[in-house]
Amino acid sequence: MLDKNRLFPAESASRAVAAKLYETVRDLPIISPHGHTDPQWFADNQPFPNPTALFIQPDHYIFRMLYSQGISLESLGIPQVDGKQSADPREVWRLFARNYFLFRGTPTRLWIDFAFAEQFGLKERLSAENADEYYDAIDKKLRTPEFLPRALYERFNLEVIATTDAAVDSLEHHRKIKASGWKGRVLPTFRPDAVVDAEYLGFQDNLKKLGEVSGEDISSWKGYLSALRKRRAFFKENGATATDHGHLTAMTADLSLNEATALYERIYTGKTNPGDVELFQAQMLTEMAGMSVEDGLTMQLHPGAIRNHNPHVYEKFGRDKGADIPSPTEYVRSLRPLLSKYGNEPGFTFILFTLDESTFSRELAPLAGHYPCLRLGPPWWFHDSPEGMTRFREQATETAGFYNTVGFNDDTRAFLSIPARHDVARRIDCAFLGKLVAEHRLDESEAFELAQDLTVNLVRKAYKL
Amino acid sequence: MLDKNRLFPAESASRAVAAKLYETVRDLPIISPHGHTDPQWFADNQPFPNPTALFIQPDHYIFRMLYSQGISLESLGIPQVDGKQSADPREVWRLFARNYFLFRGTPTRLWIDFAFAEQFGLKERLSAENADEYYDAIDKKLRTPEFLPRALYERFNLEVIATTDAAVDSLEHHRKIKASGWKGRVLPTFRPDAVVDAEYLGFQDNLKKLGEVSGEDISSWKGYLSALRKRRAFFKENGATATDHGHLTAMTADLSLNEATALYERIYTGKTNPGDVELFQAQMLTEMAGMSVEDGLTMQLHPGAIRNHNPHVYEKFGRDKGADIPSPTEYVRSLRPLLSKYGNEPGFTFILFTLDESTFSRELAPLAGHYPCLRLGPPWWFHDSPEGMTRFREQATETAGFYNTVGFNDDTRAFLSIPARHDVARRIDCAFLGKLVAEHRLDESEAFELAQDLTVNLVRKAYKL
Amino acid sequence: MLDKNRLFPAESASRAVAAKLYETVRDLPIISPHGHTDPQWFADNQPFPNPTALFIQPDHYIFRMLYSQGISLESLGIPQVDGKQSADPREVWRLFARNYFLFRGTPTRLWIDFAFAEQFGLKERLSAENADEYYDAIDKKLRTPEFLPRALYERFNLEVIATTDAAVDSLEHHRKIKASGWKGRVLPTFRPDAVVDAEYLGFQDNLKKLGEVSGEDISSWKGYLSALRKRRAFFKENGATATDHGHLTAMTADLSLNEATALYERIYTGKTNPGDVELFQAQMLTEMAGMSVEDGLTMQLHPGAIRNHNPHVYEKFGRDKGADIPSPTEYVRSLRPLLSKYGNEPGFTFILFTLDESTFSRELAPLAGHYPCLRLGPPWWFHDSPEGMTRFREQATETAGFYNTVGFNDDTRAFLSIPARHDVARRIDCAFLGKLVAEHRLDESEAFELAQDLTVNLVRKAYKL
CATH class of the missing domain: 1.10.2020.10 (uronate isomerase, domain 2, chain A)
Known part of the structure; x- marks a missing residue:
C-alpha cells in the first residue's frame, strides 16, 4: 500500500536524488513545534x-x-x-x-x-x-x-512536541508530566486569543479569569498588560518557547499610550465603537511583539480563517467542525505598524502563516527576504499537502531563500497522524531538492545539507528548541 | 498533426498510465450539460x-x-x-x-x-x-x-446537450425537436439574467414579456416570483435539469419579505438607490436557490466577468465580442447569506465557477469540501485549457477531492469544437491521474474508476442527466 | 559549476528539445530595452x-x-x-x-x-x-x-541597452557617448515619475527644474503638458524609443479639461484634497498614453510596489535598499479610462508589468489578448527567476499567446549580471518550448521559430529597436 518511492518525482533523475536525500532524513527525530494534541494524554497516559x-x-x-x-x-x-x-x-x-x-x-x-x-x-x-x-x-x-500516549511519543521518535494553551491555563498537565519524571518534552504554547478578541465566546469571563490567575487588576490597560506579561513568564517557566495568535486578519496597529488606554477602556466595559474590536486585536499583536522582544518567546501569526461559516453546524455542533473557510489576506500594509516598531530588533523571531497562497510570492517572501525578524511558516491547514508544499517551495524560495523558512509544523490534534505528516513533508522537501539538483540549480552536496536544515536545524533555531 | 500521446506527460511512467486510462474513456459518449449551441440548428437541421x-x-x-x-x-x-x-x-x-x-x-x-x-x-x-x-x-x-447538425450530433457520440435560454424563451426549437421524433437530447437551461439584472439591455421590456408569457402580474414582488416559478416549471417540462446565472459578483443576500418587496418596487419602477441593482441580483440568487430546493433544478453560478470592457468595440459590434475581462472575485463572504439559508438542504446542487484561479485553493475547494450542496464546476472560459485544467486539479483536489467536482463543460457556441474540447479534458484528466499513479499517490485500479467518474458519472449525477 | 543543461527539464525528451533550441539562441545578440545601468559608465569608460x-x-x-x-x-x-x-x-x-x-x-x-x-x-x-x-x-x-564598461558591452554582445532617466535629465552622458564615435547603442528612457508623483522627494523643485529645462511656464496645466511634450521630443532626438512609469497602482483617469486644469492647480500649489495625488498620477498615465499616440514612444507601466516599507532603513540608508514590497494590484477597472480612450489606437504600444502574479491569468492575459495596444512585459523583479518565468508562460500563454509578449528585460543596475540574466531567460523559454514539443502541443519547427521570436524579434518590434 505504501510504495517506498511515494511522493517522489516520477522522473528518474530527480527521483534518484530525492530517494538518496530521504534516506538521510527519514529517521531523524520528529520536532513538533506547533500542534493541538492534548497534554492530558501524556499526563495521564490512559489508552x-x-x-x-x-x-x-x-x-x-x-x-x-x-x-x-x-x-x-x-x-x-x-x-x-x-x-x-x-x-x-x-x-x-x-x-x-x-x-x-x-x-x-x-x-x-x-x-x-x-x-x-x-x-x-x-x-x-x-x-x-x-x-x-x-x-x-x-x-x-x-x-x-x-x-499508550507516552509509548507512542517514544515510538514516533518525537524529540519535542508543543501544545497550544489558553493564556489563563493552569498548565497542570504540563506540570504533571514534568513532575512524573518521564523524559518526553511536551511544551505549552501561549495562545491569548480568548483574552484579546472581544468577540470570543466568554470574553468578559476570560478577562476576569486572567485577572485572577495573574493577581493583576485587569480593569486598566496597564494591569491588563502586566497580567499578560506574568502569564507569558509562567508559560516560559513551564517550558514554552513560543506564542501563537489566530486572527481574522494580519492587521496591526501602533497606538499612542493615551489611545490604547482609551481603547482598552471601551473594550473592557463593552462600550465599543465600530472597528474597536479589530483595532484592539491589531494593537495587541504589536504589544505581543514588544513582549517577545523582551522575553524572547518566538511569535506566530495565523490569520485569514473565517470561523464558523455555517450557522446551522455551529449552533448544533459548536466550533472547529470543518466549517472554517479561508479568505483573502493582506500582509504588507497590515503588518507595517508592527514591523516599523519591532521589525529590525535582533533576537526577535516572528513566523507568518497564510491560508492565501497568492501571498507567498507577492507579499510573504518579499517581506521575509528583507525583515530580520520574519520567517515563513510551512504551508498551513488546507495547504499542508503535497501540492501545497510544492507550491510553497516554488513560490517562496526564489525570493526568501530556504533559510527564512522554519521547517515543518504538523498542527494536528490527530496524534496518530504525526509521523505520517512529517513523512510527507520530508518526502516533498526531498522531491523539491531532487528536482533542483537534476536541473542543475543546486549541487547534490548542498541538497544533503539543506535536507538536514529543513528537517531539524531550521525548526530548532526558529523555535529555540 | 495529432500525435496519439498529445497532452500526456512527457515523463514515460506517467505517460504510460495516462495512455492506458485514456483508452478506457476516449470513446465514452459526450455529455454536454452546459453550452451555447443554437437549438434551431437541431430543430431545422439545415447546413x-x-x-x-x-x-x-x-x-x-x-x-x-x-x-x-x-x-x-x-x-x-x-x-x-x-x-x-x-x-x-x-x-x-x-x-x-x-x-x-x-x-x-x-x-x-x-x-x-x-x-x-x-x-x-x-x-x-x-x-x-x-x-x-x-x-x-x-x-x-x-x-x-x-x-448537417443532427448527423454531427450523432457522429460526435453526444448523449445529451444543454443549450442556454432566456427565462422568457418560448422553447419552440426544443419543442420542435421533441415533436420531430429525432432521438437526440437537446435540453434547455433556464437563464434569467435578463429579468434579474436591472442594467441588462431592455430590462423593463424583458420584465413585461415575463409577465405576458407567464400570465402573472409582475408589478408586485409576489407576482414576479410566481412568474419565475412558472417559467422554471415550463423549462422543466421541456427537459431542463438546470439553471444558470451570470453575475458580476458572487454576492448573495437574504432580505426580509418587507425589504425584498420594497426593493423590487424600486427596481420595477426604475427608482433605484445606489447599490440596489447589485443587491437585487444578490437577493435573486438566494430566491433562485430556494426555488431549486423546491423544484430540484441544479443551480449554476458564473460570476466575475466585466462585460463589454471596450466601449469602442461594444458600440460598433455589441456584446460577446471578446472584450469581457475577468476581475477578482470573492466567494466566502458573498455566498454566506445563501449558504446559511440553503447550504445544508438535501438534494440541492449548487455548482460554482470562477474566472479567478486564486480562489480555487483559498475559497472554492474549502467551501465545496464542507457544504453538502456545493460542487465545483470545471475550469471556465479562459481557463478551459490544458494548463488551466491542470491547475484546477492541483489546486482543488487536495481539499475538495474529486467527488465534489462535476466533470467537464464545453460551454461553447462553436459546435465543431465540442469533440475536441472533451478530448482535451479527458486527456488532461488522464494525465493528472497518470502522474498521481506514477508518484504512488493513487492506485492504478482507483485511477481507472476515477477516469470513468470524471468523464461520465459525476456529470450525470450533478446535472441529473 | 555551470552544467551545460542547467535549467532545462530533467525529463529527457523535453530536455533534448530544449537543448537543441537553446543552441540556436545562445549566441544571439543581447537586446536590453529596459534597465538601470549608469550611462556615465559608457560615457567615461572608467574601471x-x-x-x-x-x-x-x-x-x-x-x-x-x-x-x-x-x-x-x-x-x-x-x-x-x-x-x-x-x-x-x-x-x-x-x-x-x-x-x-x-x-x-x-x-x-x-x-x-x-x-x-x-x-x-x-x-x-x-x-x-x-x-x-x-x-x-x-x-x-x-x-x-x-x-572597462565599453569593452564589456562588446564582450557581452549587446546590440542595444536602454537606461532609465529622469524627465529633467540633461542626457549629457548619452550625448557624450554619441559624440565619442563609439558604436555602442546606449539609449535613454523617459521616466517622469519625479514630476508626476506629488509625493516624490523634491517634487516642487523637480517641477521648477522641468520648467527651466523646457522653457515652459509650468504654473499652468497647459504649460506643464507642453514641457513634458518637449522633454519627450528631446529624449527621442537622443535615441529614446520608450517611456517608463513606476506607480503605486495601475489607476488611470480621463478627466475633462476643466477638471484636469483645476486638479493641476491644486497639485502645483500644494493645496491638495484627499485623493488628489493618486488621481493626478492616474490622469497623467492617460496623458502620457496620448503623447505616445502622437510621438510613437512605447509606454511601459510598472505598478504595485510599496516603496520604502521599512522606515528605519529608509531614514538611515534612503531609497532602493531592498525594502520595497509588492502589494495586490488591480488592472481591469484601473486601466479602463486609458484603454477606453487610446486602447484601439494603431501604432500605440503599451507594455504592462506586474508584481502580482495572480493577475497573469485573471487580468493581464485577457486584456492583452484583446486590446491591440497591449503587450505583456516579462516577469519583473521578484519574479525574474526560473519559477517566475515558468509561471508567466504557463499562466499567460494560453490566453495571450506568445505574440502579445515582448521578450526579456534584465531591469538591472548590476552590469555584470546582464549576460547571466538573459541566459536564464533563454534557457527557461527553451525549457518551456521543449516541454510543449515533448507533449505534442507544438511542432518542433514552430518551437525553433518561437525561440528566435522570444529572444530577439518580439523585443525589437515592441520597443522599436
Missing part, C-alpha cells in the same frame, strides 16, 4: 477509547469531507453542543470505510494509509469489505501498552 | 453556411486574438450593430490562415487542429499556402448530409 | 572600483537577503544618507562569501555563479575558504582594459 474516537471524531479533515457529500454529522457521532452523541462507534467506522474512496487525491488519505500500515500493520486499502477487520485490529492494539 | 461562418465568426477566442494583434473586426466580417458586414468569407479565411501562427500555445489551436483532422481529414497545419485548399475542402463537406 | 562595489553594494537582491538574516547594512558598507560608509571592501566580500549559502535556490545565485565562471573564469563555488582568492582574481581583472 485511547476506540478507533472511531481516535481517527474520525477529532479530525475535521475527515468529517468535513464526509459532510460535504451529504453524510450527517449526527451519523458520524460528532458531539453536539447539548451533549447528545448517539452513534455507535463501529457503525461510524463502517460508514467511514464505505466512503473512504472520497479521500482519493487528498492528504488525509496519505496520512491515514500511513498510520494503518506503519502503526497497525494493516496493508490492504480500507473498504466496506474489511471495515470490521480494521476496527477489531485497531481496537485490540489500542488496549496494549505499546499504544 | 452550416461556409467555413468562415462556422469556425471564425462565432468564436470569440479566435477573433479576440486576431484583434489583439491589430486585425480589425471589420476585416473579419464580424456582424455590426447596424447590420453591416461586408467581408468576403474566403478573404476572411485567408486572413485567418496567414495568422494561424498567433494561436501557438493556445487551446484554440488544439481545438481547431482536432476539428480539421478528425472531422475534415485535413492533416497538414493550416497556413497561408493551403488556405484555399482548406476552405474548399471544408465548404464541400458542409454541403453533405453527414455535416 | 569599476573593486569586487564589492561591483557585485554587492549596488545589488539590492544581495543585501536584502543578507539583511533578512541579521547582517547589518552598515557591515556591508551600504552608503548612508549622511554620507557615512566605513566598511572595508575586502571584509564585506568575506562576509558575503561566508553567507553565500543563503542564496541557494535563488536567481541571485544563478546570476552570480554565471558571472564568476563566464567572466572571471572562477569555477569553484564561492565560500569562506576561497573568498580572498576570489576577491584578488576579480580585483585584478577589473583593472584590465577588457573589463
Whole structure:
C-alpha cells in the first residue's frame, strides 16, 4: 500500500536524488513545534477509547469531507453542543470505510494509509469489505501498552512536541508530566486569543479569569498588560518557547499610550465603537511583539480563517467542525505598524502563516527576504499537502531563500497522524531538492545539507528548541 | 498533426498510465450539460453556411486574438450593430490562415487542429499556402448530409446537450425537436439574467414579456416570483435539469419579505438607490436557490466577468465580442447569506465557477469540501485549457477531492469544437491521474474508476442527466 | 559549476528539445530595452572600483537577503544618507562569501555563479575558504582594459541597452557617448515619475527644474503638458524609443479639461484634497498614453510596489535598499479610462508589468489578448527567476499567446549580471518550448521559430529597436 518511492518525482533523475536525500532524513527525530494534541494524554497516559474516537471524531479533515457529500454529522457521532452523541462507534467506522474512496487525491488519505500500515500493520486499502477487520485490529492494539500516549511519543521518535494553551491555563498537565519524571518534552504554547478578541465566546469571563490567575487588576490597560506579561513568564517557566495568535486578519496597529488606554477602556466595559474590536486585536499583536522582544518567546501569526461559516453546524455542533473557510489576506500594509516598531530588533523571531497562497510570492517572501525578524511558516491547514508544499517551495524560495523558512509544523490534534505528516513533508522537501539538483540549480552536496536544515536545524533555531 | 500521446506527460511512467486510462474513456459518449449551441440548428437541421461562418465568426477566442494583434473586426466580417458586414468569407479565411501562427500555445489551436483532422481529414497545419485548399475542402463537406447538425450530433457520440435560454424563451426549437421524433437530447437551461439584472439591455421590456408569457402580474414582488416559478416549471417540462446565472459578483443576500418587496418596487419602477441593482441580483440568487430546493433544478453560478470592457468595440459590434475581462472575485463572504439559508438542504446542487484561479485553493475547494450542496464546476472560459485544467486539479483536489467536482463543460457556441474540447479534458484528466499513479499517490485500479467518474458519472449525477 | 543543461527539464525528451533550441539562441545578440545601468559608465569608460562595489553594494537582491538574516547594512558598507560608509571592501566580500549559502535556490545565485565562471573564469563555488582568492582574481581583472564598461558591452554582445532617466535629465552622458564615435547603442528612457508623483522627494523643485529645462511656464496645466511634450521630443532626438512609469497602482483617469486644469492647480500649489495625488498620477498615465499616440514612444507601466516599507532603513540608508514590497494590484477597472480612450489606437504600444502574479491569468492575459495596444512585459523583479518565468508562460500563454509578449528585460543596475540574466531567460523559454514539443502541443519547427521570436524579434518590434 505504501510504495517506498511515494511522493517522489516520477522522473528518474530527480527521483534518484530525492530517494538518496530521504534516506538521510527519514529517521531523524520528529520536532513538533506547533500542534493541538492534548497534554492530558501524556499526563495521564490512559489508552485511547476506540478507533472511531481516535481517527474520525477529532479530525475535521475527515468529517468535513464526509459532510460535504451529504453524510450527517449526527451519523458520524460528532458531539453536539447539548451533549447528545448517539452513534455507535463501529457503525461510524463502517460508514467511514464505505466512503473512504472520497479521500482519493487528498492528504488525509496519505496520512491515514500511513498510520494503518506503519502503526497497525494493516496493508490492504480500507473498504466496506474489511471495515470490521480494521476496527477489531485497531481496537485490540489500542488496549496494549505499546499504544499508550507516552509509548507512542517514544515510538514516533518525537524529540519535542508543543501544545497550544489558553493564556489563563493552569498548565497542570504540563506540570504533571514534568513532575512524573518521564523524559518526553511536551511544551505549552501561549495562545491569548480568548483574552484579546472581544468577540470570543466568554470574553468578559476570560478577562476576569486572567485577572485572577495573574493577581493583576485587569480593569486598566496597564494591569491588563502586566497580567499578560506574568502569564507569558509562567508559560516560559513551564517550558514554552513560543506564542501563537489566530486572527481574522494580519492587521496591526501602533497606538499612542493615551489611545490604547482609551481603547482598552471601551473594550473592557463593552462600550465599543465600530472597528474597536479589530483595532484592539491589531494593537495587541504589536504589544505581543514588544513582549517577545523582551522575553524572547518566538511569535506566530495565523490569520485569514473565517470561523464558523455555517450557522446551522455551529449552533448544533459548536466550533472547529470543518466549517472554517479561508479568505483573502493582506500582509504588507497590515503588518507595517508592527514591523516599523519591532521589525529590525535582533533576537526577535516572528513566523507568518497564510491560508492565501497568492501571498507567498507577492507579499510573504518579499517581506521575509528583507525583515530580520520574519520567517515563513510551512504551508498551513488546507495547504499542508503535497501540492501545497510544492507550491510553497516554488513560490517562496526564489525570493526568501530556504533559510527564512522554519521547517515543518504538523498542527494536528490527530496524534496518530504525526509521523505520517512529517513523512510527507520530508518526502516533498526531498522531491523539491531532487528536482533542483537534476536541473542543475543546486549541487547534490548542498541538497544533503539543506535536507538536514529543513528537517531539524531550521525548526530548532526558529523555535529555540 | 495529432500525435496519439498529445497532452500526456512527457515523463514515460506517467505517460504510460495516462495512455492506458485514456483508452478506457476516449470513446465514452459526450455529455454536454452546459453550452451555447443554437437549438434551431437541431430543430431545422439545415447546413452550416461556409467555413468562415462556422469556425471564425462565432468564436470569440479566435477573433479576440486576431484583434489583439491589430486585425480589425471589420476585416473579419464580424456582424455590426447596424447590420453591416461586408467581408468576403474566403478573404476572411485567408486572413485567418496567414495568422494561424498567433494561436501557438493556445487551446484554440488544439481545438481547431482536432476539428480539421478528425472531422475534415485535413492533416497538414493550416497556413497561408493551403488556405484555399482548406476552405474548399471544408465548404464541400458542409454541403453533405453527414455535416448537417443532427448527423454531427450523432457522429460526435453526444448523449445529451444543454443549450442556454432566456427565462422568457418560448422553447419552440426544443419543442420542435421533441415533436420531430429525432432521438437526440437537446435540453434547455433556464437563464434569467435578463429579468434579474436591472442594467441588462431592455430590462423593463424583458420584465413585461415575463409577465405576458407567464400570465402573472409582475408589478408586485409576489407576482414576479410566481412568474419565475412558472417559467422554471415550463423549462422543466421541456427537459431542463438546470439553471444558470451570470453575475458580476458572487454576492448573495437574504432580505426580509418587507425589504425584498420594497426593493423590487424600486427596481420595477426604475427608482433605484445606489447599490440596489447589485443587491437585487444578490437577493435573486438566494430566491433562485430556494426555488431549486423546491423544484430540484441544479443551480449554476458564473460570476466575475466585466462585460463589454471596450466601449469602442461594444458600440460598433455589441456584446460577446471578446472584450469581457475577468476581475477578482470573492466567494466566502458573498455566498454566506445563501449558504446559511440553503447550504445544508438535501438534494440541492449548487455548482460554482470562477474566472479567478486564486480562489480555487483559498475559497472554492474549502467551501465545496464542507457544504453538502456545493460542487465545483470545471475550469471556465479562459481557463478551459490544458494548463488551466491542470491547475484546477492541483489546486482543488487536495481539499475538495474529486467527488465534489462535476466533470467537464464545453460551454461553447462553436459546435465543431465540442469533440475536441472533451478530448482535451479527458486527456488532461488522464494525465493528472497518470502522474498521481506514477508518484504512488493513487492506485492504478482507483485511477481507472476515477477516469470513468470524471468523464461520465459525476456529470450525470450533478446535472441529473 | 555551470552544467551545460542547467535549467532545462530533467525529463529527457523535453530536455533534448530544449537543448537543441537553446543552441540556436545562445549566441544571439543581447537586446536590453529596459534597465538601470549608469550611462556615465559608457560615457567615461572608467574601471569599476573593486569586487564589492561591483557585485554587492549596488545589488539590492544581495543585501536584502543578507539583511533578512541579521547582517547589518552598515557591515556591508551600504552608503548612508549622511554620507557615512566605513566598511572595508575586502571584509564585506568575506562576509558575503561566508553567507553565500543563503542564496541557494535563488536567481541571485544563478546570476552570480554565471558571472564568476563566464567572466572571471572562477569555477569553484564561492565560500569562506576561497573568498580572498576570489576577491584578488576579480580585483585584478577589473583593472584590465577588457573589463572597462565599453569593452564589456562588446564582450557581452549587446546590440542595444536602454537606461532609465529622469524627465529633467540633461542626457549629457548619452550625448557624450554619441559624440565619442563609439558604436555602442546606449539609449535613454523617459521616466517622469519625479514630476508626476506629488509625493516624490523634491517634487516642487523637480517641477521648477522641468520648467527651466523646457522653457515652459509650468504654473499652468497647459504649460506643464507642453514641457513634458518637449522633454519627450528631446529624449527621442537622443535615441529614446520608450517611456517608463513606476506607480503605486495601475489607476488611470480621463478627466475633462476643466477638471484636469483645476486638479493641476491644486497639485502645483500644494493645496491638495484627499485623493488628489493618486488621481493626478492616474490622469497623467492617460496623458502620457496620448503623447505616445502622437510621438510613437512605447509606454511601459510598472505598478504595485510599496516603496520604502521599512522606515528605519529608509531614514538611515534612503531609497532602493531592498525594502520595497509588492502589494495586490488591480488592472481591469484601473486601466479602463486609458484603454477606453487610446486602447484601439494603431501604432500605440503599451507594455504592462506586474508584481502580482495572480493577475497573469485573471487580468493581464485577457486584456492583452484583446486590446491591440497591449503587450505583456516579462516577469519583473521578484519574479525574474526560473519559477517566475515558468509561471508567466504557463499562466499567460494560453490566453495571450506568445505574440502579445515582448521578450526579456534584465531591469538591472548590476552590469555584470546582464549576460547571466538573459541566459536564464533563454534557457527557461527553451525549457518551456521543449516541454510543449515533448507533449505534442507544438511542432518542433514552430518551437525553433518561437525561440528566435522570444529572444530577439518580439523585443525589437515592441520597443522599436
